[in-house]
Every structure is written in structure tokens, then in C-alpha cells.
Amino acid sequence: MTDKPNVLRETDDEARKLAHTLLRGARSGSLAAIEPESGGFPFVSRVLVGMDVDGVPLILISKLSTHTKALLAxxxxxxxxxxPGKGDPLAHPRLTVQCEAEAVARDSEAHARIRERFVRRHPKSKLYVDFPDFGFFRLNPLRASLNGGFGRAYVLTAEDLVIESAATVSLAAMEAGAIAHMNADHAxxxxxxxxxxxxxxxxxxxxxxxDAAGLDLAYGDQxxxxxxxxxxxxxxxxxxxxxxxxx
Structure with missing residues (x-):
């Protein structure tokens, strides 16, 4: 009996860069959670995606929504x-990240930073970000599956996805000023x-x-x-x- 062929490629720097771009450059994504009221069926919803300074994805969702109740349970x-772009949607790269959701308390030290970063990326969220029923979750990566196109499948670890740098804290402190300076003086x-x-x-x-690993650039909805x-x-x-x- 012959062994099944391994369809996975060895994860290299090119694969990591593609995964970083897909995750850190995402405006939205599809979130799957386990809905307890249905007996454990997956529940999928589209969410706006932000990113914390360490590369951990962020979502802002209402406590009234099904996926919030699911994540809390x-x-x-x-x-x-x-x-997906033109043509076959399966020909375009995509990344599935398995995560552990972590609710961000409004009175936590991280909340102000996360709120500011999210609103800069999604200005329209300023209309509801402070509503009492809305809250942030950090989606801490555990592992990921990258499909870079036909015949390009990879498995990534949490270490492949997060940003590990001694500069993270100091960059977070100076981020708002640096952004204002770049946009005003270096357009x-x-x-x-x-x-x-x-x-x-x-x-x-x-x-x-x-952040320590790159820049996020926006124009309108892009x-x-x-x-x-x-x-x-x-x-x-x-x-x-x-x-x-x-x-």
C-alpha cells in the first residue's frame, strides 16, 4: 500500500509574506464560531477586520449578535x-486562521489603542464603536491554512503570523504622531x-x-x-x- 502524496508545501518566507498580506491587509473576513444554541453547529458571518500592533486580528461586534454569544460561550x-478577483474564485489566495477569541474589556489598557487603530482603518465604525453593546475581540492565532492558488497549500503556526519585535511597544506609543506626520508632510x-x-x-x-512589520495604507474603501x-x-x-x- 503506497502512502498518500503530501499536498502541503514547506512553509517558506514567500508563503509567510503572502499570509501576512492576506491577514494584515484584510478589511473584512468570514468568521466561523460554534453556536451553542444549535447544538454546536458552525455559524459563519462577515465581519470587519482590524489588526493590533502585534499582528493579532481584531473584530468589533455587537453583544446582540449570534457570533458574540457564540464566542463568549x-x-x-x-x-x-x-x-476573490476575476475568474475562478478558487484560483485566488486565501487564508484560514484558527483562533482563540479574547474579549477586550473597555476599561483595559489595550482598549484605547485598539479602538484608535480600528477606527483609522474603518472610519465609518466611529458611528457605533462606542455603543454600549459593541465590543472588541482579539483573535489570537493558533495555526493557519494558506491556499496560495492551485498546488500551493501551506500550514502556518502562530509564530508565523504574529509580529514579534522589541519595537512594538515604542512604535505603538508614537504611531498616531508618525501617521499624522507622514500624511501631512510626506504625501x-x-x-x-x-x-x-x-x-x-x-x-x-x-x-x-x-507597526514593526509594515504599513497599512487606505484610500476610500480600499x-x-x-x-x-x-x-x-x-x-x-x-x-x-x-x-x-x-x-
Whole structure:
């Protein structure tokens, strides 16, 4: 009896970069949770997706919704990201992340940071983000399945997905100021990052997120993720790195 062929490829840096772009550059995704009232059937819903400074995906959902009740009863969840383009939708890359949902308390130290990052990415969420029935969850990755197209399947670990850098805390503290400075004083560089480095269409692109591993760029309802060649180790690397990318 012959062994079944292994359809998985070895996870390499190219696969990790694609996974990072699919997850960190997602505006929305499909969230699957376990609905207790149905006897454990999966319940899938579309959600807006944000990202915390450490690369952990964020969602903002109402306590009145089925998926919030499901996550509070059972923290296991899966998040699917990756938008289909023209032609066969299965020919386009997508990422399924198995996660453990962690509710973010409004009085926690992390809430203000998470709220600010999420609203910058999704400005319309400002209309309801402070409603008493809405709350954030961090979806802490456990493992992921990446389908990069036909014959390109990979398994990734939590370590492959999160951002591990000594610069994370200091970058979070300076993020808002750095974003305001880039958008006000370096608009041409921001435009270059989006249109030349991310192959985005022409537009009034803005920086909406900075972390140790890359930039989040937005124009209207479009979002692009620019991954740095390697995560920064210190926040002092930000200015020369952005200058080098523009050069």
C-alpha cells in the first residue's frame, strides 16, 4: 500500500509574506464560531477586520449578535481572509486562521489603542464603536491554512503570523504622531508606497497604521498592506526605513 502524496508545501518566507498580506491587509473576513444554541453547529458571518500592533486580528461586534454569544460561550473560531478577483474564485489566495477569541474589556489598557487603530482603518465604525453593546475581540492565532492558488497549500503556526519585535511597544506609543506626520508632510511618499510598491490604483492614499512589520495604507474603501523586508527591532529604524523604501 503506497502512502498518500503530501499536498502541503514547506512553509517558506514567500508563503509567510503572502499570509501576512492576506491577514494584515484584510478589511473584512468570514468568521466561523460554534453556536451553542444549535447544538454546536458552525455559524459563519462577515465581519470587519482590524489588526493590533502585534499582528493579532481584531473584530468589533455587537453583544446582540449570534457570533458574540457564540464566542463568549466557546472561544474557538476561524477567520477566512482573501478576496476573490476575476475568474475562478478558487484560483485566488486565501487564508484560514484558527483562533482563540479574547474579549477586550473597555476599561483595559489595550482598549484605547485598539479602538484608535480600528477606527483609522474603518472610519465609518466611529458611528457605533462606542455603543454600549459593541465590543472588541482579539483573535489570537493558533495555526493557519494558506491556499496560495492551485498546488500551493501551506500550514502556518502562530509564530508565523504574529509580529514579534522589541519595537512594538515604542512604535505603538508614537504611531498616531508618525501617521499624522507622514500624511501631512510626506504625501508623495505615501502615494509612492501605495501605487508603486503595492500596485494600488491612483488616489489620495493615507497611512492608517504603522507597526514593526509594515504599513497599512487606505484610500476610500480600499486597503493595502506594505510589508517591510524584515520587522524593525527598534522604533528608531522607522524614519531611515521609510526613506529607503521611497528612494
Amino acid at each position: 466557546d472561544t474557538r473560531a476561524s477567520l477566512l481572509t482573501g478576496e 508623495e511618499a505615501v502615494k509612492f508606497y501605495a501605487e508603486r510598491l503595492c500596485n494600488a490604483p491612483e488616489g489620495d492614499w493615507k497611512v492608517v497604521g504603522i 486597503l493595502k498592506r506594505l510589508e517591510f523586508p524584515a520587522p524593525m527591532r527598534d522604533s528608531s529604524e522607522l524614519r531611515p526605513l521609510l526613506r529607503e523604501l521611497y528612494g
